[in-house]
Amino acid sequence: xxxxHIKRDSKTSKKAIVLVDYLCEIDPSHxxxxxxxxxxxxxxxxxxxxxxxxxxxxxxxxxxxxxxSLCVGCHKKLHHAEHAGIEPLIEKLYFDRIDRxxxxxxxxxxxxxxxxxx
Numbered sequence: 800x801x802x803x804h805i806k807r808d809s810k811t812s813k814k815a816i817v818l819v820d821y822l823c824e825i826d827p828s829h830x831x832x833x834x835x836x837x838x839x840x841x842x843x844x845x846x847x848x849x850x851x852x853x854x855x856x857x858x859x860x861x862x863x864x865x866x867x868s869l870c871v872g873c874h875k876k877l878h879h880a881e882h883a884g885i886e887p888l889i890e891k892l893y894f895d896r897i898d899r900x901x902x903x904x905x906x907x908x909x910x911x912x913x914x915x916x917x
Contacts, residue, residue: 812844
């Protein structure tokens with residue numbers, strides 16, 4: 800069963816967002832508004848492998864390689880849309896990130912990642 804709350808390092812999320820220049824990693828043309836804090840395009844950090852599945856991995860999954868930058872709409876979609884609607888988005892993010900995840904000793908198949916979103 801999923802754990803209630805797993806501690807995340809907010810600095811890691813911030814670094815991941817800066818690394819992609821405050822762009823939505825599903826579609827860089829997605830721009831909602833300028834953040835009053837960063838003065839950049841507002842995006843949100845999303846753990847591609849949800850933190851509730853940390854126990855499936857030997858290494859921490861709270862790493863930059865596992866954190867994607869998303870506009871508000873794409874972030875909500877990943878959390879609330881039906882699986883068929885998000886599967887292509889998860890696959891895109893998977894193929895964009897798999898090499899970086901492997902570089903952090905995080906082994907993950909596409910099928911396993913998709914199962915976390917069902």
